Amino acid sequence: MLIQEIIKIKRDGGELSAKQVQEFVKGVTEDTTSEGQIAAMCMAIFFNKMKIAERTHLTTAMRDSGRVLQWADANLDGPIVDKHSTGGVGDVVSLMLAPMVAACGAYVPMISGRGLGHTGGTLDKLSAIPGFDTFPDPDKLKRIVKSAGGVIIGQTPDLAPADKRIYATRDITATVESIDLITASILSKKLAEGLDSLVMDVKVGNGAFMPTYEDSVALAKSIVEVANHAGCQTTALLTDMNQVLASSAGNAIEVREAVQYLRGENINPRLHAVNMALCEQLLINGKLAKDKADANAQLQSALDSGKAAEYFAKMVTEQGGPADFVDNYDNYLVKANVIKPVFSSNVGTLRAMDTRSVGVAVIGLGGGRRVATDEIDLSVGYDEILPLGTKVEKDTPLAVIHAKDEQSWQAAADALLNAVTIDEGTYEPTPEIYEVVE
Structure with missing residues (x-):
């Protein structure tokens, strides 16, 4: 069956069979399906969704596109x-x-x-x-x-x-x-x-x-x-x-x-x-x-x-x-040039954290990649980060920052201070585990 015909079925909201999904994935693996066709299929799936059977077909076909470990x-x-x-x-x-x-x-x-x-x-x-x-x-x-x-x-x-x-x-x-x-x-x-x-x-x-x-x-x-x-x-x-x-x-x-x-x-x-x-x-x-x-x-x-x-x-x-x-x-793990704490600028309770911004700040320190070819500085990041709900004063360290230089340390300090909420409000804790799906 032609790949474009398989794409057409999903484009029109139809359900793909195991054989059709396998044919599509085979073309992806063998490079006989073009990037444009892959893009068209992904967009068709994005808008029209897949039933559980189709998701399973796609998952197992992709699993079987290469080596499966045998024990x-x-x-x-x-x-x-x-x-x-x-x-x-x-x-x-x-x-x-x-x-x-x-x-x-x-x-x-x-x-x-x-x-x-x-x-x-x-x-x-x-x-x-x-x-x-x-x-x-x-x-x-x-x-x-x-x-x-x-x-x-x-x-x-x-x-x-x-x-x-x-x-x-x-x-x-x-x-x-x-x-x-x-x-x-x-x-x-x-x-x-x-x-x-x-x-x-x-x-x-x-x-x-x-x-x-x-x-x-x-x-x-x-x-x-x-x-x-x-x-x-x-x-x-x-x-x-x-x-x-x-x-x-x-x-x-x-x-x-x-x-x-x-x-x-x-x-x-x-x-x-x-x-x-x-x-x-x-x-x-x-x-x-x-x-x-x-x-x-x-x-x-x-x-x-x-x-x-x-x-x-x-x-x-x-x-x-x-x-x-x-x-x-400690004899083997690299250490940053600048290691020192950042202190709270407010008095109150550490009530919230923009966690995504903290992750982005680690990248800013050099601990992650902006582009795929970036070299990572393994030594940098945050340590001794205070948990939410902690009562803090203006001289309370919120974390210890590990940075390559003072300029990077300051940028990471500013990022952390901007990422946290410290005030006299009430802290509402969230559970570590919300639910189990079996």
């Missing part, structure tokens, strides 16, 4: 699981979640990305660890997963290659915001990992990717329905992004906080609540825990005993990082 020959004795976040500021969960669930008997072949827009990227954070290899060959990847319980890597060209081409076209045709296309893009890469179970962290709030709560719920439900239809048991949590999740925002700074968390030295309550909730779902879905209480007990034991930190250390070592990184992380 039968690895003889793993536990479930293969992963987590994906829609992105946030100070969202360093992946670095703790992978070793924690691995310490409880799961295997985590996590494919992550670089920073996107105002949100930080897990691969950028891991690049702060000297020698860390995010692109091991397939055989090495399997060996690391089996021996270390988990691996965190980047998307290779042979994993869901159709997604890369479709996304590039969406990016220049104003069709990024389609829930149908977002669902297929996220899940095609995740399902290519050969997972038994997945947990989605869908952010809500002013620092979230989705603009409204309703959009976040719709995306969570779409991902859960499509992933389960595709054979991967999936749950989604809607979590708060109305303030920075961790106490820090910035690549090396967040890695430091993640290691301190695993070592029991610095546990931010909000970060801990979100991380534990995601981990609990994976253990329950992976049949490693009978209920939330059982999962929580196992995870807390993995933290308290140091077992989770040991798993992280092994993953770092096997992916090329220093063998003593967890014990001596």
Whole structure:
């Protein structure tokens, strides 16, 4: 069937069959479908939407456009699981979640990305660890997963290659915001990992990717329905992004906080609540825990005993990082030239934070990319960020800024002061977890 005829069906509001979707994706992968045709299909989907069956067809066709990881020959004795976040500021969960669930008997072949827009990227954070290899060959990847319980890597060209081409076209045709296309893009890469179970962290709030709560719920439900239809048991949590999740925002700074968390030295309550909730779902879905209480007990034991930190250390070592990184992380993580606090200019309660602006300020410091070719300054960002609800005076430090020079520090200080609301009003807290979509 001609590609233009397939596009015509969706343009006119029709429902595409599995065969028609597969034919379209095959053309994308083999480069016989033009960029104009991809753009036309994306726009048709954007306006006419897809039914769940169509979304599943698109997701699985994109998944199958490249290599799908197979684990039968690895003889793993536990479930293969992963987590994906829609992105946030100070969202360093992946670095703790992978070793924690691995310490409880799961295997985590996590494919992550670089920073996107105002949100930080897990691969950028891991690049702060000297020698860390995010692109091991397939055989090495399997060996690391089996021996270390988990691996965190980047998307290779042979994993869901159709997604890369479709996304590039969406990016220049104003069709990024389609829930149908977002669902297929996220899940095609995740399902290519050969997972038994997945947990989605869908952010809500002013620092979230989705603009409204309703959009976040719709995306969570779409991902859960499509992933389960595709054979991967999936749950989604809607979590708060109305303030920075961790106490820090910035690549090396967040890695430091993640290691301190695993070592029991610095546990931010909000970060801990979100991380534990995601981990609990994976253990329950992976049949490693009978209920939330059982999962929580196992995870807390993995933290308290140091077992989770040991798993992280092994993953770092096997992916090329220093063998003593967890014990001596401060010897390896780069530090900025200027490190000093920014103080509150008001007296009152820290009532609100424009989280997106904080993420943009990290980019302004050099900790993210304005264009794809930008080199990232791994040392810069914010640390010791005060949580909302804190009572402050004019001499209370709101955060510690890590910058390359005084001019950059001042710009970051101004950005943070403009991003927060401090007055005598009442603080209305928001929950860490809004709801669970099963």
